[in-house]
Amino acid sequence: MQHHPSHMTRRSVLTVLASASAMAWPGLALAQADRPIKFILPNATGSGVDAITRAAAPALGKALGTNVVVENQAGASGVIGLQALAKNPPDGFTLSVVSNNVVIFPSVIKNLPFDMPGDFTPIAVVGSTPMVLVVNPQKVNAANSREFVAALKAKPEGYNFGSGGTGTILHLAGEMFIDEAGVKARHIPYKGVGPMVTDLLGGQIDFGVVALPSVAQHIKSGALRAIGMCADKRTQAAPDIPTFVEQGLTGYNMEAWFAVVGPKGMTAAQVKKVHDAVTLAFSDATVKETMAKQGNTINISSTEQAQKAFRSEMARYAALVKKVGIEPQ
Secondary structure (H helix, E strand, O other), X not given: OOOOHHHHHHHHHHHHHHHHHHHHOOHHHHHHOOOOEEEEEOOOOOXXXXXXXXXXXXXXXXXXXXXXXXXXXXXXXXXXXXXXXXXXXXXXXXEEEEEOHHHHHHHHOOOOOOOOOOXXXXXXXXXXXXXXXEEOOOOOOOOOHHHHXXXXXXXXXXXEEEEXXXXXXXXXXXXXXXXXXXXXXXXXXXXXXXXXXXXXXXXXXXXXXXXXXXXXXXXXXXXXEEEEEOOOOOOOOOOOOOEXXXXXXXXXXXXXEEEEEEEOOOOHHHHHHHHHHHHXXXXXXXXXXXXXXXXXXXXXXXXXXXXXXXXXXXXXXXXXXXXXXXXXX
């Protein structure tokens, strides 16, 4: 039997090249496996984080060299989804996009089934989302902050507000408004932002603080009325909505940020691969356009900055929770 040295050489070279590439760029092995990368979201569909992740998913998949699957695992204010993420192996195939809910949980939830941030790998704080306080116009006859505060003061036990769950950033933002305005309102927690917005539209609750992307269409249609933006400056996505700061509540400034995390124990190479992919995906022209329309500000941190931010933000929110008097549950 005759040997073909050229064939043998080509095959050997290909094998050596593949091995070398996989060692130099560990992510290649992920792409070659043709296995999708799953993003477990601890948020319901209809949330700001859900809208952001789904908008970026195609570009993330392209940057990671495989398909991206988005899986919502809402419930218990987001604890269920985070618990699921923490139980996955740190192989880079299971990740999450989370809001700053995750750094509030240690202050508001007793007996968390995981350590935050110890059981996770913060990879990048990606950016921030503007939050807006909206009312059901059939239930609340107010068009601005001054009128809204006056209405709440006129009926101290007469109004309620919803959130995506106890201890979420939306709950804390609502409580901070009540504290800053010196008014009263009853909190009604929901199992996610979607159900809360449905009840807000239906008039079962009177008002709520939500991420702008979740309610922008309802504000435009007139089904909900925006009273004010919760950040210290207006957003280009809704330039006609004034902030509470400019309406006189100078101490009220709340913003939601979002970050990419994985399970604890990811290698430096895996973290770098994901960080590079996130940077690439959020610089994609289509993603940038969608983020701008939603009002999101993209400012990707380094991994070191993200890990510091998780700890410093935990301390900041612990102080805010204490200030407004939310009892851990």
